[in-house]
Amino acid sequence: MMLKFPKWFFKWSEENPTDLMGPGILVGTVGGAVAVAAIIVAFGNPNATIDQQTGPRGIGMAVSKFVKDNPQFDVYEAEYQVFDRVEAPEGTPTAAEAYGDSVIAFGDMDQANFDQLTKAMSAWVGMDVVLYDDGEVDETTLAITKNCIEATQYLNDSWDTHNLATEGKGVNCYTCHRGQPTPPGSWMKSGNVNSAMEGWSGVQNRLLVGRKYTDSQYTSLPVDALEKLLLDGDSIKVTDTESRVDQQKGDPTWQDAERTFSLMNHQANSLNVGCVYCHNTRAFYDPTQVTPQWSVTTLAQQMSIDINQTFYEPRSEILGHESAKVDCMTCHMGVISPLNGHDMVAEWPELAAPAE
Numbered sequence: 642m643m644l645k646f647p648k649w650f651f652k653w654s655e656e657n658p659t660d661l662m663g664p665g666i667l668v669g670t671v672g673g674a675v676a677v678a679a680i681i682v683a684f685g686n687p688n689a690t691i692d693q694q695t696g697p698r699g700i701g702m703a704v705s706k707f708v709k710d711n712p713q714f715d716v717y718e719a720e721y722q723v724f725d726r727v728e729a730p731e732g733t734p735t736a737a738e739a740y741g742d743s744v745i746a747f748g749d750m751d752q753a754n755f756d757q758l759t760k761a762m763s764a765w766v767g768m769d770v771v772l773y774d775d776g777e778v779d780e781t782t783l784a785i786t787k788n789c790i791e792a793t794q795y796l797n798d799s800w801d802t803h804n805l806a807t808e809g810k811g812v813n814c815y816t817c818h819r820g821q822p823t824p825p826g827s828w829m830k831s832g833n834v835n836s837a838m839e840g841w842s843g844v845q846n847r848l849l850v851g852r853k854y855t856d857s858q859y860t861s862l863p864v865d866a867l868e869k870l871l872l873d874g875d876s877i878k879v880t881d882t883e884s885r886v887d888q889q890k891g892d893p894t895w896q897d898a899e900r901t902f903s904l905m906n907h908q909a910n911s912l913n914v915g916c917v918y919c920h921n922t923r924a925f926y927d928p929t930q931v932t933p934q935w936s937v938t939t940l941a942q943q944m945s946i947d948i949n950q951t952f953y954e955p956r957s958e959i960l961g962h963e964s965a966k967v968d969c970m971t972c973h974m975g976v977i978s979p980l981n982g983h984d985m986v987a988e989w990p991e992l993a994a995p996a997e
Contacts, residue, residue: 695918695932702917702932713913717819718980724761725988729753736773743774745787747991758989765815768822784959789814790992792952797986797993800944803937806993811986816979817971826911826974827965830872831864845896863896866903867968871945872954877901880926908938911969912977941969 650668688707696702729751736755737748747755755772762770770786771778793813797806804812817824831844844865869875879893879901888894909915916922919938921930928935949966956964972979986993 693918695934696921696930700921700923702921704914704918706913713976713981715974715976715981717815717974718983720820721815721980721983722761722764723988724757724764727753727757740773740775743783745772745783746790747772750991758991761989762814765813765820766818766822767820781959781961785956788952788956788959792948793992794994795951796944796948800947803940803944806986809984809987810978810982811984811993812972812979813985813989813992816985817967819974823965824967824971826968826970826972828867828968829963829965830868845899860903862899862903866900867907867966869900870904871942871968872949872966874946874950875900877904877942882926908969911973911975913975914977945969 690705690707693704694702695704730753733751733753735748736744736750736752739752739755747758750758759770759772762772771783772786774783796804797811801807801811804810806812817827819825831847844863845861847864863869870877875897876893879898881893905916909918912918917932919932919935921927921932924930945967953964953966
C-alpha cells in the first residue's frame, strides 16, 4: 500500500524545491499529534488528574492529584472484616447472665452477639480480646480493654460532630488498630535526652527510631510537636502581623513556630492533602479566608487533645509505662475520610453508645 500525500504537499514541493524540511516537520508534527490523541482516546490520559476545589476559584485553592496514583485507595479498608450480628435463639441468656459480674462491657447484650462482637474485636486489634474474667486474662489486660471500649464510645458520642457516628460513619477498634495490637499511626512522647537552654527545649536534631508517621523524624524540627500541641494543648497559633523587635514574655518562639510547622506537615500527610486544603496561602493569618475544612481540622485538634488527656495519658498508670497516643494519622492513615467513610458502627451500635 502506497502512502498518498495531500495535493498541497506536491504544490509546496513545486514552489519550494529546496525547502523539504518545512512540510516534513509539519506533517510529522500533525501526524504525531494525531497519534497521541488517538492513544489518549483509546487508552486514557496517563496523567489525568482529579481536582477538589477548597476555596474561591482563581486563587489556587484546589487540591490536584494524579488519578494513576489512586490517591484515596486505602489498603486497610480493603482488609476490613465485617462481622454481622447473629440471630440469637429464643431464651439465650445475656452476657452478664452467662459470664457473671466480671463482664466489663455489653453485659445486657445476648450471649450469642456478645461472643460475635468479641470475635470481631479480636480480628480488628490482631489479638485475642476477652471481655470478662475467664481465669486466664490478667486484670491489667481487662482494664485496658475496658478503657478502649469507653474511649470508642466517647469518640462516637461526645465527638460525633467530627466522627459522624449518627451519619453512618463513626469509629470502632479497627479505625485505630488496623489489625495490630498497637495502632500503627499512634505515637509516644519523645522524652528529653539532653539539658535545655533557657526557653529552648533540647528536642531537635534527633532521630526517633520507630516513629514512622511523625513528620520530624529526618529533620531538624522539634520532635515533641505532637506532645506539646495534641497532648499538652499548647497554642498552635504563632503568626503575628505586628513586628516583634524584642521578644516579650509569652510571645511564641522560633521553636514554637517550628512545632506548628511540624504539626501542619503531619496533618497534610495524614490526609494526603496540601496547605490549600484548609488555608488560603496568601493569608495564613486570616481566619476569614480559610476553607470549611479549617474548622473541621481545628475541631479534630481539640478532639485529639481531649482523648489523649482523658484516656490515653491516664492509661499509662494502668500499664505501668507510657501509653500510645492518638493524632490525625491514627485514624486517617493517608485518606481524607478514615477508611473512606466506611460505616464502622452499623452492625454494632453499642460501640456508639455512651458508656454508663
